[in-house]
Amino acid sequence: MTSKRMLVILPTWVGDCVMATPVLRALRSAFPDAHILAGVGGGIDTLLAGSEWCNAVLRVRFKGTLGPFTDASLLRACRADTIVLLPNSFRTALGVRFAGATRRIGYARDGRGILLTHTIAPPTEKPFSAVDYYAQLVEKAFNITVSDRRVELIVTADETRKALSLLAGVSGAPLVLNPGANNPLKRWSAENFAKVARISMKQGQSVVVTGGPKERELVDAVVKLAPGAINLIERGVDLGGLKGVLARAACLLTNDTGPRHIAAALSTPVVTLFGPTDHRWTTLVHVQERLLLAEPFLTHDTFADQHPNACLMERIAVKDAVEAIRSIARTS
Template identity: 30%
Template sequence: MGHLNADFGGARMTGYGVGPVLEEFTGVSRIAVLRGGGLGDLMYAIPAVTALKAAYPTSTVTLLGTPIHAELLAQVESPVDETAILPFAEGVRPGAVDEENLDRFIAGMRARDFDLAVQLHGGGRYSNPFLLRLGARHTVGAGTPDAARLERTVPYAYYQHEPLRALEVAGYAGAPPVDLEARLRPRPEFERQLAVSLAGDTRTVVVIHPGATDPRRRWPAERFAAVARRAADDGFRVLVVGDQSERELAETVVELAVGPVPAGAGAARGSDSADHAAPQVASLAGKLSLGELAGLLAGCSVVVANDSGPRHLAQALGTPTVGIFWAGNAINAAPLGRSMHRIHLGWATHCPECGIDITQVGWTAPRCRHDVSTVEAVAADAVYEDVLQLTAMTPRPRGR
């Protein structure tokens, strides 16, 4: 079989899911799943983990992930049994590689005697050799033509919906789909905390996340502010979220929406009674744990965001979203349905600074050095119209 074709590893096909579903492996009780990256990357992997747990119900799944994965999974209900934080390793977790630490991690994982190791981290140039070092009895994953072969290898092409790619890999491990997209739930304590903080506040809550890891995926702050202003004028409570690095951006959105914010003003949380003076638009950026963020996202009425981790998390928690995507990223990461999730697309195909074709992405082409937004052309009016439609369909001012 040619190297561009699927490699079944001699296995028998038993059915179809996203792609072929191959026969299950026998005697599987310990599964390792490799997926680094941020929150969005974790959401891409969750449906495959759910499928693996269903196919191997007596097994435990160890996610080889990142610190943000471990933090979130400790504060939500998910199909992952435990998280092992990856060491810095080229192409797997960016950072200064400490070979001794890397070797210790590999030795520790080998001692687990994994029965099955599943690679959900890209095209395999670096992640497949990393996975093979774990010494698992069986290995499954995606691979580009130049990647090391696993026991069963799914052909990797950059433009494929990431959760469905992961489900196709799971199918090669004998696990048909259960969910097509991630499904999570915040722990009850965070839902209760949200209920307390919003007690007596009858306003519909709209959450905005204006950040994104890649600057090219960011809708301009003034467009988010325009949406926030219109929502506030219509009586909604608008909360802008983000991590510590996004505090300034979130505060900019608030200021553009309502004017300068007095020192000490903001959205209180965890109070014993309703804060009736809570501002219509306020920033919580840098103030929430991931569990608190999950509680807020699960309990609000709609989330407006770029193609970012919090938007993917909101979707996994069952909350309607309005997402702003570059068209290429929408192929890989946009929600599948439109009843609860709306998308607005930036159709840029070339960098306005240097003219390079930005559709040639992934491992085959280098990224140009410019950070010009690919979604700037998306109109605020169109985004806000979807906010109105979704809040009319699913009014949930105080959670579910």
């Protein structure tokens, strides 16, 4: 299968979008002369800034009652002959159905096979890494090999300038703390993040705390409990600025959420805290990362998702987080 104009619809979550970067890199390698567009949700298109794998980034939504039909007209204007759907949703497939592409490729699930021209059977193994999940789709669809499965992002000059402004007055490469997560059950407590901050600052390490727009209260709580830590939300951090900050960080301590994947994709050391979400769903390869599991002794055929009470985030000790940071952080 070949393509002259290809549109790749990416996942809407930050972490999942990052985990799709090996697919973009592989498609560019397989189709060096094709015009490749990346369709992303509004607000996270910044993730792909600086990338050479796609010719352009297209903002899509597929939300609301009319979303699939509204976006379909936008997609038709792209004149893509091939559309690859990485998300699993029926709604996304419905929007793509009316986009005019000759080939519409995606996993056959959620009853959407009738909307696609080329369906791939999803893997049955569980847990199955999202990186491998996306890679397997394009491998089977295009008969190519996604041999390099490293996640990767580029920091632009503008994002570097934003980072320098956000880190004004910060000494050396900072320890970045990310206490938020979309699911509250995946969050280590603000008190524990603050304890790590206080210990780190006592050892001479600068500390900054980041979060999304809806996590201001959580970030404020950490900073209040750790005087001297810098609140990046107060300084106006956005996704591009966060990329620049993480690229310059000594280490990131984070729950299992988007900034983890951004830091890993920028070759920044990461300590990731896992509770009632199995780490095997989001395995990253060739990254500088230490995983701290709330329950590290589950059997191989048991998922953390199935045992939320045994995998409470508060079972992760502060001293273990401090030691993990010490073992992996890069020095200024």
